[in-house]
Amino acid sequence: KQEVTQIPAALSVPEGENLVLNCSFTDSAIYNLQWFRQDPGKGLTSLLLIQSSQREQTSGRLNASLDKSSGRSTLYIAASQPGDSATYLCAVSAGNQFYFGTGTSLTVIP
Amino acid sequence: SQTIHQWPATLVQPVGSPLSLECTVEGTSNPNLYWYRQAAGRGLQLLFYSVGIGQISSEVPQNLSASRPQDRQFILSSKKLLLSDSGFYLCAWSRGGSSADEFLGKNIQYFGAGTRLSVL
Numbered sequence: 001k002q003e004v005t006q007i008p009a010a011l012s013v014p015e016g017e018n019l020v021l022n023c024s025f026t027d028s029a030i031y032n033l034q035w036f037r038q039d040p041g042k043g044l045t046s047l048l049l050i051q052s053s054q055r056e057q058t059s060g061r062l063n064a065s066l067d068k069s070s071g072r073s074t075l076y077i078a079a080s081q082p083g084d085s086a087t088y089l090c091a092v093s094a095g096n097q098f099y100f101g102t103g104t105s106l107t108v109i110p
Numbered sequence: 111s112q113t114i115h116q117w118p119a120t121l122v123q124p125v126g127s128p129l130s131l132e133c134t135v136e137g138t139s140n141p142n143l144y145w146y147r148q149a150a151g152r153g154l155q156l157l158f159y160s161v162g163i164g165q166i167s168s169e170v171p172q173n174l175s176a177s178r179p180q181d182r183q184f185i186l187s188s189k190k191l192l193l194s195d196s197g198f199y200l201c202a203w204s205r206g207g208s209s210a211d212e213f214l215g216k217n218i219q220y221f222g223a224g225t226r227l228s229v230l
Binding site: 004031032034036041042043044045046049089091093096097098099100101102103 | 116142144146152153154156159161198200202204206217218219220221222223224226
């Protein structure tokens with residue numbers, strides 16, 4: 001069964017710093033990988049989706065990479081802002097099923 | 111555009127009482143629908159998913175059940191709630207019906223706002 005792991009579980013950085021969140025998965029037979037943001041007590045918002053044939057996707061200050069063969073993805077956040085504080089989750093899909101990591105709780109200190 | 115509605119936002123129920131959470135999707139047809147539970151400090155646990163009316167797949171044996179009476183309606187139920195049923199419940203949808211998006215890996219999952227359930 002697919003297992004998704006996110007490291008670190010929590011991260012605290014000063015404003016303006018660049019940072020990297022990590023996601024690893026055990027089964028490389030995936031259709032895509034998604035990064036989500038979750039604010040406290042809220043639902044998930046999709047940030048980036050990388051298809052299995054792609055290696056990276058960019059949206060504004062966010063860049064996500066995918067190395068399917070090694071079962072890894074990273075989410076790079078440039079010039080972090082206090083508004084980036086949230087929990088970030090990655091999920092891999094195989095057809096109509098999605099498998100989630102436990103998330104990284106990010107705090108950006110002003 | 112597509113939207114997903116989930117209600118209620120919060121719910122406090124006594125142990126042994128029934129449960130009904132509802133989720134509806136607008137602006138699309140034949141979506142895949144999902145119920146997840148997120149316990150404090152833990153990741154999302156897939157409870158049920160559905161690829162069509164009346165088609166329900168259960169991922170985890172538990173005190174809960176799901177039904178899909180209409181194409182864009184997904185209901186999570188319980189006859190008797192347990193303390194361990196407390197958590198944050200999320201409904202989600204993605205394009206289904208063997209769509210090209212699904213097989214090409216373009217299938218984005220969209221989430222509702224969630225229901226905070228406290229069983230006391």
